[in-house]
Amino acid sequence: MKSQARVVVIGGGVVGVSTLYHLAKKGWSDVVLVERHELTSGSTWHAAGLLPLFNMSYSVGQIHKYSVKLYGELEAETGQNVGFKQVSNIRLACTQDRWDEYMYYAGVAETIGIDVKVLTPDQVKDIWPLCNTDGLLGAIQHPDDGYIQPADLTQAFARGARALGAEIYRHTVVNAIEQAASGEWTVKTDKGDITCEHVVTATGNFVRQTGDMLGLDIPAIPVEHQYIVTEPHPDIVARQKQGLPEMGVLRESDASWYMREENGGLLLGPYEKGAPCCYIDGPSPDAEYELFQEDLERLEPHIETAINRVPAFGEAGIKKVYNGAICYTPDGSPIIGPAWDRKNLWLNEGHSFGVTAAGGAGWQLAEWIVEGEPSIDMMGVDPRRYGPYASRNYLIEKNEEAYANVFSVHYPDEERAAGRPLKRTPCYDRMKALGAVFGSVYGWERPNWFAPQGYGFDAAAIDADRPDVLMKENHAPVAEGELVRELWSFRRSNYFEHVGNECKNVHENVGLLDMSAFAKIEVSGSGARAWLDSILANRIPKKRGRIGLCHMLTANGGVRSEFTVYEHAPGRFYLVSAGAFERHDHDYLNKLCPTDGSVHLSPITAQYGVLVLAGPKSRDVLQKLTNADLSNAAFPWLSGKMISVGKARAHALRVNFVGELGWELHHEIEMQNTIFDALMEAGAEFGIKPFGIRAMDSMRLEKSYRLIPRELSIEYSAYESALDRFVHPNKGQFIGRDALVEWRERGANWRFVTLEVHGVTDADARGSEAIYLGDELIGRATSGGYGWRMQKSLALAMVRPDLGELGQDLEIKILGKRYKATVIPESPFDTENERLRA
Numbered sequence: 001m002k003s004q005a006r007v008v009v010i011g012g013g014v015v016g017v018s019t020l021y022h023l024a025k026k027g028w029s030d031v032v033l034v035e036r037h038e039l040t041s042g043s044t045w046h047a048a049g050l051l052p053l054f055n056m057s058y059s060v061g062q063i064h065k066y067s068v069k070l071y072g073e074l075e076a077e078t079g080q081n082v083g084f085k086q087v088s089n090i091r092l093a094c095t096q097d098r099w100d101e102y103m104y105y106a107g108v109a110e111t112i113g114i115d116v117k118v119l120t121p122d123q124v125k126d127i128w129p130l131c132n133t134d135g136l137l138g139a140i141q142h143p144d145d146g147y148i149q150p151a152d153l154t155q156a157f158a159r160g161a162r163a164l165g166a167e168i169y170r171h172t173v174v175n176a177i178e179q180a181a182s183g184e185w186t187v188k189t190d191k192g193d194i195t196c197e198h199v200v201t202a203t204g205n206f207v208r209q210t211g212d213m214l215g216l217d218i219p220a221i222p223v224e225h226q227y228i229v230t231e232p233h234p235d236i237v238a239r240q241k242q243g244l245p246e247m248g249v250l251r252e253s254d255a256s257w258y259m260r261e262e263n264g265g266l267l268l269g270p271y272e273k274g275a276p277c278c279y280i281d282g283p284s285p286d287a288e289y290e291l292f293q294e295d296l297e298r299l300e301p302h303i304e305t306a307i308n309r310v311p312a313f314g315e316a317g318i319k320k321v322y323n324g325a326i327c328y329t330p331d332g333s334p335i336i337g338p339a340w341d342r343k344n345l346w347l348n349e350g351h352s353f354g355v356t357a358a359g360g361a362g363w364q365l366a367e368w369i370v371e372g373e374p375s376i377d378m379m380g381v382d383p384r385r386y387g388p389y390a391s392r393n394y395l396i397e398k399n400e401e402a403y404a405n406v407f408s409v410h411y412p413d414e415e416r417a418a419g420r421p422l423k424r425t426p427c428y429d430r431m432k433a434l435g436a437v438f439g440s441v442y443g444w445e446r447p448n449w450f451a452p453q454g455y456g457f458d459a460a461a462i463d464a465d466r467p468d469v470l471m472k473e474n475h476a477p478v479a480e481g482e483l484v485r486e487l488w489s490f491r492r493s494n495y496f497e498h499v500g501n502e503c504k505n506v507h508e509n510v511g512l513l514d515m516s517a518f519a520k521i522e523v524s525g526s527g528a529r530a531w532l533d534s535i536l537a538n539r540i541p542k543k544r545g546r547i548g549l550c551h552m553l554t555a556n557g558g559v560r561s562e563f564t565v566y567e568h569a570p571g572r573f574y575l576v577s578a579g580a581f582e583r584h585d586h587d588y589l590n591k592l593c594p595t596d597g598s599v600h601l602s603p604i605t606a607q608y609g610v611l612v613l614a615g616p617k618s619r620d621v622l623q624k625l626t627n628a629d630l631s632n633a634a635f636p637w638l639s640g641k642m643i644s645v646g647k648a649r650a651h652a653l654r655v656n657f658v659g660e661l662g663w664e665l666h667h668e669i670e671m672q673n674t675i676f677d678a679l680m681e682a683g684a685e686f687g688i689k690p691f692g693i694r695a696m697d698s699m700r701l702e703k704s705y706r707l708i709p710r711e712l713s714i715e716y717s718a719y720e721s722a723l724d725r726f727v728h729p730n731k732g733q734f735i736g737r738d739a740l741v742e743w744r745e746r747g748a749n750w751r752f753v754t755l756e757v758h759g760v761t762d763a764d765a766r767g768s769e770a771i772y773l774g775d776e777l778i779g780r781a782t783s784g785g786y787g788w789r790m791q792k793s794l795a796l797a798m799v800r801p802d803l804g805e806l807g808q809d810l811e812i813k814i815l816g817k818r819y820k821a822t823v824i825p826e827s828p829f830d831t832e833n834e835r836l837r838a
């Protein structure tokens with residue numbers, strides 16, 4: 001065994017071995033893998049080997065696509081047959097909502113380049129003659145999809161990696177992972193130590209123990225997953241004898257199971273409600289090829305629906321039930337990327353579709369390690385999308401929920417209930433009493449919208465068993481006995497007009513929004529300004545009290561993070577960024593921070609609340625509470641100062657994300673309710689009302705304000721995202737500057753545009769829709785919705801650069817239907833920002 005290597009990968013499941021292979025492929029041959037038992041002795045050996053391409057996430061979709069393509073080529077490269085059967089995958093739809101989901105997904109797939117076909121029930125019957133098509137609306141099919149032998153796939157990766165110089169040490173247990181002050185890692189095993197530059201963990205169900213060794217609470221815990229294999233069935237055996245093709249993988253999404261042929265019989269894999277987390281603190285040291293006692297009771301409802309759909313399933317005897325551990329995270333996506341707070345430590349954990357994801361996950365992680373950056377946007381799988389709030393017991397609740405919802409309809413406005421409410425701002429109860437319907441981001445409860453007094457639901461008109469019910473327990477009844485019941489949908493739903501009324505009130509009077517979830521950090525020290533200048537693309541405001549919008553770019557000139565920067569005291573800079581990216585953004589700052597003591601970082605998210613006061617009457621309201629001069633001359637747009645607000649004080653920043661006159665009031669958190677009450681009281685005569693994130697989102701679309709990771713992404717250069725006025729290549733060096741200059745010379749691949757979508761009556765774009773010129777796919781929507789102030793359906797999009805001129809007519813496909821879309825000016829509402837400057 002080597003005592004030194006460039007990279008040590010821990011874990012010889014399909015994910016770890018793929019990572020090793022891809023590192024070697026990138027030219028790093030001095031890489032080793034350590035596995036405690038045999039390769040695949042963890043979760044990999046008992047996987048059903050399905051390779052579902054279907055995924056609503058742009059990141060994960062691209063990862064799966066890469067895998068499936070690679071798996072078709074591996075045998076030719078390595079000589080190892082991987083048992084890849086490209087038998088296709090059919091997903092059935094029985095409800096309109098399911099159909100909408102598929103049509104939405106078809107847009108994601110099309111923009112990623114994944115082939116999806118639409119099938120009628122008769123076409124399903126042709127392909128799957130054993131399937132009863134009663135009650136089917138239709139189906140979608142992935143022709144490239146299929147299944148593979150996970151152990152053979154792992155061996156193919158191992159062969160490929162070894163051929164490129166990588167080494168694999170089996171029966172070697174990692175007992176400790178330590179980092180020296182120099183940054184060098186030591187991986188301590190029962191066979192000796194290996195020092196290295198980088199460590200990758202891919203430890204599957206052992207992730208909690210790995211986390212303990214590292215002192216990191218890695219947000220993954222496995223859940224039990226079962227599948228049933230039947231004895232051969234005469235009809236299938238007969239088909240085989242006739243040389244007929246396999247019928248492919250069948251997914252009955254509405255009954256939450258998949259099925260495929262297996263050795264002349266059938267294999268049924270349900271995602272049951274009530275499947276428990278397992279290995280909560282990790283498996284026992286001697287665990288290998290481990291299965292749990294099957295739980296047939298949990299499988300029963302699925303067996304019933306499976307027999308109904310495929311009667312042959314009920315006719316074949318059960319041969320074996322597998323019940324194994326499958327690793328989960330709260331959102332069901334894996335954890336791929338750098339660990340927080342540690343340099344050169346990489347996580348490839350939490351894989352629930354690990355056989356499918358292994359290829360792409362190994363590929364992108366290897367790029368990240370070797371080249372410093374992945375080439376696809378990995379925000380959806382970045383380990384830092386979770387914060388310290390994702391603790392053990394929270395994970396148990398969330399992961400069981402994620403597992404149970406693998407097949408639920410993935411509505412864009414879905415808000416899941418488990419583990420909530422978790423993080424609450426002081427004004428939570430006040431918002432709740434005002435009818436707040438909360439959403440959750442990064443553990444924080446944030447009002448999505450407000451149900452007005454008297455709003456309830458007509459119990460008779462709504463199917464109480466539908467799963468799309470907002471957590472009843474999570475907010476107050478709006479009137480005696482009346483519960484707010486939000487219907488999730490891909491279309492305009494029952495909260496639509498109430499969001500419209502919130503926008504109207506912000507536009508005509510004044511609204512109050514709780515944005516305390518913002519991530520906040522203070523940067524101070526003698527070198528603070530120079531350091532910020534060297535990492536951010538915009539000029540750091542020279543004058544104290546001025547506010548700058550500053551982006552941190554990748555070395556390739558893409559956009560990594562966005563900060564509002566405000567020097568609130570001499571040499572002390574207050575940086576605000578999106579709440580969801582607190583750990584992500586702060587980790588980058590931490591890792592870039594000079595170690596000579598010249599710069600000091602103080603994370604202060606939880607110390608400061610933020611109340612946003614916005615609307616033409618916001619000055620009147622705030623002026624009643626402060627002695628500060630709020631006139632335009634004394635307090636212009638994009639400036640900030642500490643002011644008194646009633647009995648309290650706040651840093652008032654004259655910025656907002658809705659395009660109206662207004663201030664963000666950043667205040668000591670314990671003063672929040674004092675400020676909240678004072679604003680509501682002072683604002684009563686001006687018609688103040690609270691508003692939520694959905695109204696904010698509608699208004700930000702009308703201002704063409706970009707969001708990470710939608711319009712801003714590591715995949716688009718800052719110029720492609722039209723950030724020209726925030727990027728100053730002439731100010732001196734900063735991260736991404738040179739690449740950006742080159743990018744400008746090379747020319748853009750994309751152009752950011754704002755689109756008006758014509759003829760929409762009930763389904764606005766949501767982001768990820770395909771955009772065409774004639775039959776040519778020329779772009780993708782990144783966001784979309786209804787602009788209430790403009791009374792127009794809008795989309796933000798990235799399109800081919802020559803098609804971004806004002807007035808250009810294009811088409812956008814929303815839920816399977818094409819609509820005309822015209823390029824309109826950026827910031828179509830109040831293009832000159834007169835209302836912001838008022």
Ligand SMILES: Cc1cc2nc3c(=O)[nH]c(=O)nc-3n(C[C@H](O)[C@H](O)[C@H](O)COP(=O)(O)OP(=O)(O)OC[C@H]3O[C@@H](n4cnc5c(N)ncnc54)[C@H](O)[C@@H]3O)c2cc1C
Binds near residue numbers: 039325327352
């Ligand atoms: C019943 C069932 C069916 C499934 N079906 C599918 C499917 O159809 N398609 C799909 O894509 N996925 C499926 N999965 C999920 C899939 O099995 C996993 O996502 C995948 O195998 C994860 O691979 P991995 O490499 O991350 O983990 P593992 O295969 O568990 O590998 C982790 C390895 O790390 C080693 N290790 C851990 N700690 C240490 C240490 N300290 N020192 C040394 N070595 C260590 C372990 O021994 C283990 O071999 C299924 C899972 C189950 C349970």
